[in-house]
Amino acid sequence: MERVSFEDVEREPADGGGCQSLTDALATEHVAINRYVLAPGERFSGSVHAHMDQEEVFLVLAGEATFETREEEVIVGASEAIRFSPGEFQSGRNDGDRRLEAIAIGAPRDSDDVRIAEIPVLDTDVSCPAVARGRCGSLARRTSNSSVPTAGPS
Numbered sequence: 001m002e003r004v005s006f007e008d009v010e011r012e013p014a015d016g017g018g019c020q021s022l023t024d025a026l027a028t029e030h031v032a033i034n035r036y037v038l039a040p041g042e043r044f045s046g047s048v049h050a051h052m053d054q055e056e057v058f059l060v061l062a063g064e065a066t067f068e069t070r071e072e073e074v075i076v077g078a079s080e081a082i083r084f085s086p087g088e089f090q091s092g093r094n095d096g097d098r099r100l101e102a103i104a105i106g107a108p109r110d111s112d113d114v115r116i117a118e119i120p121v122l123d124t125d126v127s128c129p130a131v132a133r134g135r136c137g138s139l140a141r142r143t144s145n146s147s148v149p150t151a152g153p154s
Contacts, residue, residue: 002026008025019034020036021033033104033106035101036100040095041094042094044058047091047120050086051111053086053108055086056104060080060082061078061079061102062078064100065100
């Protein structure tokens with residue numbers, strides 16, 4: 001058994017917001033877990049992306065999150081959850097006027113095939129036309145930028 005207090009886990013910037021990786025602190029082997037605390041205007045990650053080899057679930061604890069997909073925007077409020085299948089493009093942000101607190105869970109733990117379709121913070125589309133046809137390989141590795149997280153649940 002492993003137990004951890006959120007206050008004991010280092011907070012890393014997530015596009016200006018706060019992300020705490022609970023994965024290592026809890027020594028999980030098969031699931032990635034991140035806690036996010038985002039102020040209004042902050043994002044979970046810097047890109048509309050898909051984990052081709054990882055399912056993601058976001059549990060909203062406080063505030064509300066807006067998730068952008070290729071088809072629509074979805075607002076998820078406190079005490080609600082949203083699931084993204086492997087290969088489903090998404091990006092989340094805090095469009096509200098209050099603090100957003102959420103837990104992101106990804107399985108399997110490590111995602112090795114992350115593809116980026118758009119980087120909203122750069123206001124540009126970086127998608128490969130063949131991504132939808134599965135012929136681009138891992139686009140994230142070719143376009144990664146240290147200020148744009150591309151791995152783990154986000």
